[in-house]
Amino acid sequence: MWLCGVELTRRTVGLFGLGRIGYGVARRLKPFGIDRLIYSDVCKVSFADDVCAIFVDFDTLLKESDIICICCNLTPQTKHKFNARAFKMMKNSAILINSGRGGVIQHDDLYDALTSGEIAAAGLDVTEPEPLPADHRLVGVDNCIILPHMGSNTWDSRNSMSKTTAENILAVFHNTKAVGEIIPKH
DSSP, rough: OOOOOOOOOOOEEEOOOOSSHHHHHHHHHHGGSSSSEEEEOOSSSSSGGGGTEOOHHHHHHHHHHHEEEEEHHHHTTTEEEEHHHHHHHSSSTOOEEEEGGGGGOOOOHHHHHHHHTSSEEEEEESOOOSSTTTTGGGGGGEEEEOOOOOTTHHHHHHHHHHHHHHHHHHHHHTTTOOOOOOOOOO
């Protein structure tokens, strides 16, 4: 029964960050029958309506989410935002997934929350440092899955990243606007 998880059906999923990646996650969650999609970010965004996402403050995100996906950038405001205080506010059954940046989570506090049963599980695609040293305390925790930041490991994704990089280098030389994937505007 190792690696068995929970159904998304009838769950509240919280997104910390509803930018390009958060929006993409939200779009992909809809077919799984989630009950509610809530998000916390620096401000309310108009395109949240496209995925029926409800803007909430950070504390509400922590208290009401069954699953929290971190999809934000690392900034001074998000550095170690998920810490002992945050974990105490989360449900004991909550699952934390980080696909944003490793530094958004205070890893020692996460270890304590996972081993004490304060939260149920964590899935980390990003860590601080990256990769985590093999002897890091989180590496041996049964309810923590750590991936080697491989979310973009597809031929299509890497080719697209290379093309965007080349186009942006040319944009600098030609003094034109940079290119990249754009979030829908409404």
